[in-house]
Amino acid sequence: MEGDVLSINPIEDSLICVKEDIRGSVNPNTNEESLMAFESTVQQSNPQERSGLDSVLVEREEKLEKEEHQKKEDRKKEMTITPAVRISDGKLVVKDRTILTGVPDNVIETSAATSGHVEGIFLGAVFPERNSRHVISLGTLRDVRFLACFRFKLWWMAQKMGDNGREIPLETQFLLIETKHGSHLESDNSNEENQIVYTVFLPLVEAPFRACLQGNSMDELELCFESGDSETKASSFTHSLFISAGTDPFSTITDAIRAVKRHLQTFRHRSEKKLPGIVDYFGWCTWDAFYQEVTQDGVEAGLESLAAGGTPPKFVIIDDGWQSVAGDPQTEDQNEKKSNPLLRLTGIKENEKFKNKDDPTVGIKRIVNIAKQKHGLKYVYVWHAIIGYWGGVRPGVEEYGSKMQYPDVSPGVVSNEPGWKSDALAVQGLGFVNPKNVYRFYNELHGYLASAGVDGVKVDVQCILETLGAGLGGRVEVTRQYHQALDASVARNFPDNGCIACMSHNTDALYCSKQTAVVRASDDFYPRDPVSHTIHIAAVAYNSIFLGEFMQPDWDMFHSLHPAAEYHASARAISGGPIYVSDAPGKHNFELLRKLVLPDGSVLRPRLPGRPTRDCLFSDPARDGVSLLKIWNMNKYTGVLGVYNCQGAAWSSMERKNMYHQTGAEALTGVVRGRDVHLITDASTDPDWNGNCAVYRQRGSELVTLPYNAAMPVSLKVLEHEIFTVSPIKVLAPGFSFAPLGLINMFNAGGAIEGLRYEVKSGAALSELDAGFEGEANGVAAQRAENWSSEVVGVVRMKVKGCGQFGAYSSAKPRRCTVGSAVVDAGYDFSCGLLTLNLDHMPEEGQKVHVIEVEL
DSSP states (O other): OTTOOOOOOHHHHHHHHHHHHHHHOSOHHHHHHHHHHHHHHHHTSOGGGGGGHHHHHHHHHHHHHHHHHHHHHHHHHHHTOOOSEEEETTEEEETTEEEEEOOOTTEEEEEOGGGOSOOEEEEEEEEEEEESEEEEEEEEOOSOEEEEEEESSSSOEEEEEESSGGGSOTTEEEEEEESSOSOGGGGGOSOGGGSOOEEEEEEOEETTEEEEEEEOTTSEEEEEEEOSOTTOOEEEEEEEEEEEEESSHHHHHHHHHHHHHHHHOSOOOGGGSOOOGGGGBEEEESHHHHGGGOOHHHHHHHHHHHHHTTOOOSEEEEOSSSEEEEOOOOOTTOSSOOSSOOOEEEEEEEOGGGSOSSOTTSTTHHHHHIIIIITOOSEEEEEEETTBSTTBBOTTSTTOOEEEEOOOOOHHHHHHOGGGGGOHHHHHOEEEEOGGGHHHHHHHHHHHHHHTTOOEEEEEOGGGGGGOOTTTTOHHHHHHHHHHHHHHHHHHHOTTTOEEEOSOOOHHHHTTOSSOOEEEOSSOOOTTOTTHHHHHHHHHHHHHHHHTTTSEEEOOOBOSSSTTHHHHHHHHHTTSSOEEEOOOTTOOOHHHHTTTBOTTSBBOOOSSOOEEOGGGSSSOTTTSSSOOEEEEEEOSSOEEEEEEOOTTEEEETTTTEEEEOOOOSSOEEEEEOGGGSTTGGGGOSOTTOOSOEEEEETTTTEEEEEOTTOOEEEEEOTTOEEEEEEEEOEEEETTEEEEEEEETTSTTGGGGEEEEEEEEOTHHHHHTTOTTSOSOSSSOOSSOEEOOSSSOOEEEEEEEOSOEEEEEEESEEOSEEEETTEEOOOEEETTTTEEEEEEOSOOOTTOSSEEEEEEO
16 A cells, blocks of 8 residues: 555564564563564574574663663662661761761661661660669760750759750750751752751660760760669660651651650550540649648639639649648657658548548548539549659558658769759658559559549659669669559549649650650749749740650649739640649639630640740750740641740759849840741641741731741740731632631630631632732732622631631631621721621530631
C-alpha cells in the first residue's frame, strides 16, 4: 500500500524489536521474551541471515552487565549512607555539623534504627571499675545556643540558656541545641544547608541507673550515671543518652520521645493517655486559702463564694490538711525534744476536722456530698504525698511495713539546693512503706476515698523516692515499683484517671509514667513572694516543652485578687491544662474570672500544652534584659499567642535561689507574627491557604490583618502581658474573605469555636467579573467590599459554645447574620473589618452550641 513501509525479512523485524527492547526497556523479562522470539526466528533462517545475531547479543549482554553493576553500586551506597547523627573521629556530628569535639574513646555509640524512623543514636560508656556513680565527659561544647531544663530543686525544673558547655547546669534532664545562629525564619529555606538544625539530648534510665547532663569549667558536656544505692553498681552502659536531630524543633522533640518510648517500653506519651475531666472545667484549690487549716466549713464557704459571682467551680482540690497525722511519740527520758517534729500519717481516714459531729462515721463523704449535690460540682480531689504524708507513714500503722529511712540526696541536687543538708526530711527521716506493700496502701487509701465519692488525687512529694533506694535496688527500681502500684490503684479506684502528679520532675518518674496524664509544671504560685511571678510564667512555659511530651502540664493555682492576677490568669487560659484558683472565700475578682470561666463552669481550653514560640527557644526572657516571652497554643480553628515580659528575676546559680537582678524599667518591644503559632496551618480549612491571618489583640480590642510573615510590634513592661487570637483568613471570592475569632471577651477567644464551614455561592462568580465588588484577592483588604447584588457570595456556618460577645474578621459587611433561626443585629467596623454580635445566654437546654450563620 502506498505510504506504508513493509518489511519482508523476519530477521530484520526481530532485530529491530530486540534492539528497541534493549535500549528502552526497564524490565529484564521483556528482553528475554524478545530474545527468545528472535532466536526462534533465527534458527529457521540461513547462515547469512544470522550475521547480525552476534552483535545484538553482545549489545544485550553489555546492557545487562551495566544494569547489574549499577544495582550493586546502589546497594553499596545504601549500606554506606552517612548517618545524620554519628560519632566520627572523636566528634559528635549532626547533619555534617560538629556539635562536640574530643569525644573519649570509652563512649559507646549504638544506632537508634530499631527505635523507629528517627535520625538518632544512643550513647553509653565503659568504665574500668563497677560503681554506683560515674561521670564521663562527652566532649567539648562551644559556640552553640542551647536550652536546658534542669532541676534547681529536688522537686522542680527550671530553664537555663547559654552558649558553652560550662553554662549547662547540674541535673540537666533535657537539652536542646541550635547548630546555627540566626532567625528561625531561615528554616523555611528549601536549601537544607541554610536550615537551622535542632539537636535534642535526652538522658535516660538504663537498668537501675538514671543519667543526667552537666557542664564543667572546661566547657565539656558530662554525662552522670547514678543508681542511688551504694550496693547497686555497674561499669558498662550502652543506652543512657539519646541524641536526635531535625529542622522542626517541636516535631524533633516529639519524635525523640517516641523513639525512647519504643526503646524503653516503660511509659506512654501524653497523646496516649486519658485526660481527666477536670481539665475542661474551672476549679478551686484550698491550699493558698487555708493551707493546713482547711475545714469542711471552709470548703463550703469557698464554693459558695465563687458561685455567687457567676463563676461556679466544677471541681475542688481539698489540699493538705484533711488527713490524720501526728509527730513521733516523745518519751520522758529524751534529753531534747524536737521543736518542729515532722508529721507522719497515722491512718488512711480523715482527721477530726472532716468528721461529722453528729455521726463521726460519715467522715469526708459529708463534704463531698455537699460539694456535688448542693453546689453542683462534678469532681472532688484530695491531696496526699506519694509516701502518705510529708514524713511518710508512721511505723506500725495498719501493718504496711513502714520503716524509718533517711533520704540520700544526690550530689547534683545538693549542690543546686544546699538547704537539703538541714532539711527536716534529711534530719528526722521518714516512715517508708516497703515497695512490696505499697499497692495495698494505695488501694486501701484510694478505695476508702472512692467509697466517699472522691474522684481523684493530687499526689505530691514524688521525687523523694529517688532518695530512698538504698538497700532496695536503687532509685530507679524503687520509683518504678511505687509508680506501678500508684497507676494500678488509680486505674482501679478512679475511672476518670483522676490523678495529678506534683513535685515530680525527675526522669526516674517520667520514664515509668503509664497512667498519670496531668503534671504540675513548675514550683508553686507564691502569692506573698513578689520575686516569684515572672519566674513562674517563664518556668511553666519552658518546662512544658519537655514535660508536655509525657503529660498535660498544670500551670498551678493562682489568686484572682492579686497584683499579678491577670498576668497569671491569661497564662493559665492558654496553657492547655486545668484552670483553678486558690482564693480565700470572698476575695475574688469576678471581672477577671469571667474572662476564663463560662456561666456553666466550663472553660475554653486550647488543645495542646502551651510552649514558647520557635524564636524564643534560645533567648532568655527572664535574664537577658531584651527578650519578651511568646507562648503559642492551638484551638480547632484558631491559634492563640500570649506575650509576657518576664525580665528582672531568675534562679541564681551563685546564690542558689530565686533573686531579683538589674533590669530596665522601660518597656521592651518585640514582634508577633501569625506564624508564631507553630501549627497555625492546621487551623485552616483551606488546603491552599496563603498564610494570611486575622489577629485580635485581647487587651486593646484591636483587630489587624497580617499577610504571611508580616510582623506586628508589641511593647510591654515587666509583669505586663498581651493575648492575641490568630485566625487563618479564608478567601471566598475576590473582595470577600472571613476569619472567625470567637468570644472576644475571653482570654482564649477562639476556644469557643467548635465547628466551621464555608460555602461559596453563585454570587462569588459575579464578584470575579463585577467591578462593584471592591477589595482584595488575597484576604488582606486595603478597603472594605460590600455585596449590593441580589446574589449571596458565600455563607459561613459556625458552632460556638458559651455566651458573650462573638467576633470575626470579615472583609465585607455581612448581608445577614443569624443565631439559630433568629436574625440578629450585628456590628461592623469598616476601619478594620471587625464583625461583632452578642450571644446573650448559654445555648438552649439540650444544645451544646449556638449555630451562627453569616451571609456575605
